[in-house]
Amino acid sequence: MQARIQAILFDLDGVITDTAEYHYLAWQRLADEEGLPFNRERNELLRGVSRRASLEIILDGRVLDEATLQAWMARKNGYYQDLLQQVSPDDLLPGVAALLDEIEAAGLQAAIVSASKNALTALDRLGITRRFAVIIAGPEDDAPSGYRRPKPCPDLFLLAAQRLNLPPAACLVVEDAASGIEGARAAGMTAVGIGPSERLATADLVVFDLAGVGLARLLAAATWHVNEAAFNAASPHHMETALTTGNGYLSTRGALEEGFPGDRQATLIHGLWDDAPIVFTELANAFDWTALELRIDGASFRLDQGEVSAYARRLDLRRGRVERRLYWRAPGGTPVELTFTRVASLADPHVLVLRVTVTALEGAAEIRLRPWLNGHVENEGLLHWQELEQGNAGDAVCLTSITRHTGKRLAMAMTVTAGVNGKELAGAYADCPGAPGWDVTTRLPAGATLTLDKLVSVYTSRDTDDPVGAAERKVGEMKRMGFDAIEHSNESAWRKFWQAADVLIEGDDDAQLAVRHALYQLRIAASATDDRVSIGAKSLSGFGYRGHAFWDTEIFVLPFFTYVQPTIARNLLMYRRRTIDGARRKAAANGFAGAQFAWESAETGDEVTPRWVPGPQGEELIRIWCGDIELHITADIAYAIRQYWKVTGDDQFMMEAGVAIVLEGALFWESRAEPDTPQPGCYSISDVIGPDEYHEHVDNNAYTNATAAWQLRFAADCLAWLTRNAPAQANALRLRLDLTDGRLARWADIADNLLILQDPESGLIEQFAGFFNLAEVDWPAVQDRTESMQVILGIDGANEHQVLKQPDVLMLMALLPDEFSHSELQVNWAYYNPRTDHSYGSSLGPAMMARVACLMGQPEVAYEHFMRAARADIFNVRGNAGDGMHIASSGGLWQALVFGFAGLRQDGDGITTSPQLPSRWRRLAFKVRIHDQWHEVDIRRSA
Known part of the structure; x- marks a missing residue:
């Protein structure tokens, strides 16, 4: 499941040494000789870009024949190689040598992933070639399909991971170029940027340089991701729970868009109750808004068919989205690169989006994509929906029904945008009973990328008297906004949440990741506006306990909201x-x-x-x-x-x-x-x-x-x-x-x-x-x-x-x-x-025991109990995480940190603390809100 970071992948120019200046001087000389306008501002566009792409940027639309292009690139490279002779070990950038020492001492591997064909020469001049287990010096023509394209494609990073014999999630990339950050993230790796945050905004961590930046700080950047390094076909349900997306109005389990035999697909919406006569009341499984059919040269894409490689899926906790990428080849078919990005917007609870990209890696491919709304859903064999009604108005597809016994109406509307390399593609309504969709077909040229955005809105009769109309109007607004704007607003909402709610633990990445995952799950379980609903014992992440609320909410979950998001606590x-x-x-x-x-x-x-x-x-x-x-x-x-x-x-x-x-x-x-x-x-x-x-x-x-x-x-x-x-x-x-x-x-x-x-x-x-x-x-x-x-x-x-x-x-x-x-x-x-029975008794117990152990003055014993709670879901130590989150344990973790290890007590309008940190923790920091005033707690272990 969760792959620890085992290798650090470095760009060369601007990260290990500043050969970027030599690149600039070489390009400037060529430009001067050929009368081309070029300056330092324009040179910024060349960061992380291949030699050919750099020349095309400098040419700015001017067309040259291939022989001239090759000659000019060779001249520039000659100028650059001459300048490289000036490089010496003294040209290592500050902090690099110390960081390489730390990496070696920690038993991790280091690699170079550079767009430059001259990387090996520079490393030899710097005297550090032997310190890198793998060196990728630009695209390699003889590399396997899917490993040849330059940055910002993920190929070079994936090639390095392959040669290191590691899954992408086990690699952390250090880059100074936006294209490199984009490529690292596309590969499913943790990305650390060196330089201004404006240029590297999508990095998981941004630092000015490596001076004083220790290995621990780099590794901590990976504690924002829950990774699935390989798909577990025998037992997928745990990761379906761990990779749940949501926004407090609904949550969608991390089942695959294309489906998989035996999956537990579910979208659960607060308040959407229905009765099973005589037996029980439960939340009705809503229509599957993620459903997608993809055919490549006539073959259906599925993980139990064809050849899968370079697989990576992760939940980005900071941004509240699930990302998946892989290479797939049907038997005898054309290899393709596939990516999926799923978001349930925290900024607008009725907004759901899915972006899918298909890239033909070798030859052209016939692509058929059908995003659809699946009304044929059940609750583990129990059906809750009456007759399904569907239709389309222009390019909006709608599906609606009412629950069999409580008469609650659910409506989903969907619209689709698609294009190849920026050129829009038309589609057609697919009127399949109970599963309306939108067909998009095209012949995709080799190297081209098809991008499809599926925009979905959902309303129920609890929200409005006209859920169908509301969903159709909202999806129209979504189409006008577009995927990127929707995702940006979602990221902004998550940023605001984390500014208030994050708990920082230094010295223990496993604990840090588990805590952030718990906080994320708490937030997506709780409605920010609806005081008619509570939080079930399995939140909205699974069918366990059928959505029912227990004492878990008040004793384990609610304190987090009381101290951090009191409006939600009041609603509960x-x-x-x-x-x-x-x-x-x-x-x-x-x-x-x-x-x-x-x-x-x-x-x-x-x-x-x-x-x-x-x-x-x-x-x-x-x-x-x-x-x-x-x-x-x-x-x-x-x-x-x-x-x-x-x-x-x-x-x-x-x-x-x-x-x-x-x-x-x-x-x-x-x-x-x-x-x-x-x-x-x-x-x-x-x-x-x-x-x-x-x-x-x-x-x-x-x-x-x-x-x-x-x-x-x-x-x-x-x-x-x-x-x-x-x-x-x-x-x-x-x-x-x-x-x-x-x-x-x-x-x-x-x-x-x-x-x-x-x-x-x-x-x-x-x-x-x-x-x-x-x-x-x-x-x-x-x-x-x-x-x-x-x-x-x-x-x-x-x-x-x-x-x-x-x-x-x-x-x-x-x-x-x-x-x-x-x-x-x-x-x-x-x-x-x-x-x-600490190990297999109540999942509620370990976090509370950690809190009690702190009262006893036993932080190491408390830590054992704390980690038993921390591993319950993200590491599935009890083997039952597939039923849904142990949300009480999530809330209990926060209490163990705040009331236990920090020893926080309220004192009138203020607070006091009596900290007891376990030996491996260097720092514990968080915020609480008392009588509408924020208090920052920052506990650091003294040297």
Whole structure:
């Protein structure tokens, strides 16, 4: 999957040495001799350009016969070679020698990729030829097809990678020319530019020169890319998840445009719910907007057919786009270079674009491209769409339908532009039932490039009463803008996001990449404008959990938005206010008062947790009790409200929504708590599941009871605050909810006397009544396991052992650190940490454990847990990333960094930190927003 950088590829002129001046002097001499206008400004156009192309630029349209062209190029080259005799080792540019030493010491390879045929002469004069494993000195006529073209084509870089026996993603390029940067990016390599940022804007990193620029800084430039170095035909689903594109309105999994057997193609849109009668509610898979059919000389392009080489696909996190390039040859056919660029615009959530290029590498090729909208989609065998309607208005193609049970309308409109080397190509409407498209056909000459832009807009009836009209109008606007302008606006939106949200880690590229991928996934999961939706446990990146929202949102995901993008955090909390009727219905159905929030929630807030699911082998049905007795989510929502209010100071939200949510949840806890018969004066909450879902039907779960007590106290505080600041509103709530003084006193009594089973001497808290009596696990006997302890022991067996899916007590201490002493934390850590299934238990656990380990003053232990969370999706260490992102783990990573390693605490309107960096990290930097003021945190390890 993710290829580490193993080689640094250098341009020569302007990077290793400044022979560019000699090139200029040689061209200037030729121009003077032939009476051609030429100056230093015009010389800038020759950077990274081949000798022939340079001469053509100087000629500026003047036509010469081939013999004269060859003679003039030879004269210029002779002048240049004469000047090269002046070069010596002293002409190495600053920083080059030191960087080459670092590369060698790190066990990496170095290569030269130059457009100059004289590169070897210059390297010999500099005395550094031996330091490069591969030297590419201009295009080679005998190189394989697809490896001969000059920059800005990727050929020379790909040839170097081939000779280094490395995938393109394992190579980093250092260039000073825009054409070189373009070629490096086209090859799927990380690109570092030397020179002014205006000239090298598309580089992943721009530096003035190499002086003082160490290898670590260059390698860090690769932490903006999630790479697929080779297509894994046996198991493509992990990368479909990792390469998801989205914008907070929708997300599209990284399935291939042309399709692949067994893929899990999905575009999931917030709020597009449909019911499967009796069974469940889920997000309906929207039409596939990426669908594309490509035929080359009559052969269908597919990765399971023909010959594939120089394959590279990557998610550019900085720019929010997925890029793919490869060479493909059908059996007995003409080789072609193919590129795909996919964008779901962050600037406009209804805008989706796909650019495809086809270049004939050897001979001419007959090309047929059909971009289409695929309405024949399903949710893992379940169909959600009624009869499909389609048509075209001019060059706009439209497809629409409504969901079978909820009656939500989806409309997509598409338009296409195409051309060969800038010359426009016409197309024709293809009226295929349920899959309308646009046919573009041409005979592509050798060396020519066909560029096709597929522009798609999507609306639903949640957005407008006329989604078809809205989609058609938007796609018309998109055509007037064009692909480049759309992509530019998307890049600008992502730039703004990263300026606020990026977390910098120096010294650990794996951690840096994983964190940026997590932040990217968090952003594309969250609507910036819609407060009717939440974030599902698998975000919008897969069918896992069917789009349902859990406690994951409030406890793990929402803190990032609260501290960085509070408008989104407010929307997520308003979703709970808008769906509180469902929570009221659930409480009433269970015989309780107030609002009992659903364990799994969809559109209405009603409980949608499936009661039965097939077992691991499908041989039996397993009863799922979470929707019945996992109660703590009600307190989790209150906790998130308290955190949001404290961080933002958003009193208006509390008056509009927050106070009411907290109070109605408190009513639920009041009715759910029961007097404890064995201990008069105490209260119990029986028959529950805590965050540790290995144990069902337990009494007095520490996490549940403690957070319930916390909410009862917070509810009383909220009502007192509202009474002071909005007495009329407070009185209205008192009347509606019957909040008498006697009831408030009962809340206080329950909060003070709700059982927490803690040993008064040691401070050890029993996770639930009877936990200490359960059997111990023989951990050495299962140390090499590849499955969860629940799978190994069975559901009943896990319930009977002291093994945790995640440690409830430690999670409680992380959320409410001020309520526990350090000694209490230590004794509970010592007991519960070794009894937790860290590797295959809950994906939510490792990031939270990292945070707790930092509270313990153990940054190295925290780092182990942190990286366990970091590798969950991008490296697929659990083997289940194909179902969708573990989005709670993504949010947990941010919390581990900010609250754990940085030790950030809010202090009024400001912050304090108590940093503990793991030994390999040199720096940790980020921003947070407190009461509308940005605070920058920059922690550096002292020398």
